[in-house]
Amino acid sequence: MKDKEQDRNALKEFIQDIFGIQIDKFWWTMRDLSIRPQIVFRNYIIENNNIYTSPIVYYITITTFVYIVFSITGINDILQNDNFHKIIISFFNGFNDSVKPDEQYLIEFNEIYNKIFNNKFFDDLLALPGWIFCQFLFFKTTINSVKKTLFFILYFFSQFAIISFVFSIIFYFLIGSEFLDSHLFNYITIIVILIEYIFLEVKFYNLSPNKIIGKSLVILILATLLNLISLVIFVLLFSICFLIYYGFIN
DSSP, X not given: OHHHHHHHHHHHHHHXXXXXXXXXXXXXXXXXXXXXXXXXXXXXXXXXXXXXXXHHHHHHHHHHHHHHHHXXXXXXXXXXXXXXXXXXXHHHHHHHHHHOOXXXXXXXXXXXXXXXXXXXXXXXXXXXXXXXXXXXXXXXXXXXXXXXXXXXHHHHHHHHHHHHHHHHHHHHHHTOXXXXXXXXXXXXXXXXXXXXXXXXXXXXXXOOGGGTHHHHHHHHHHHHHHHHHHXXXXXXXXXXXXXXXXXXXX
């Protein structure tokens, strides 16, 4: 038992030294955000007590871990295969082809697009500003602080990443990869997002669910639209820069 305890302590020290993450604080943060998030919100966001992992470190750690596991297992490639990205890439392929048809250029453009834009890590990062803006806009009368709103959204995104990770792994190994590419999985994901989102909002703002549900649905729709608009703008700028680099636009 003593040797096992020493091994655990050595592993903790190694992770803390390499990644700068305090394992105990990280575990407390994950546990309390899942079962009693109001404690985390009150201690870290409201009262600035440093007993939990900061939202930024927590978000980066969770999303990086999920992205690595999804990439290794191939789940990331399955989740990339959504209809919206197919529409985006088809549109910009047509745009690029109309400017200067070149098969090799289109192949490289598609490869780089899939590596940079068509992955969950980038989608979540791009969605952050829209969510923060909408969240602050609709709840500024309750908590008029962009910083606290940012922390709330980071915690929410982190928790959703954990839930998405667990669901994806379970369905992937028990049902198969085809289910992750189905409409049913997308519907389940949306429902889970909404439930977790409302649950955290109730605890964060200390309001009853009936005062939050309507706003939450509107925020979900608006934040999604802003995310799509941001993605289109990013890809458009990237496409123009790529065309200039290839000398198709003088």
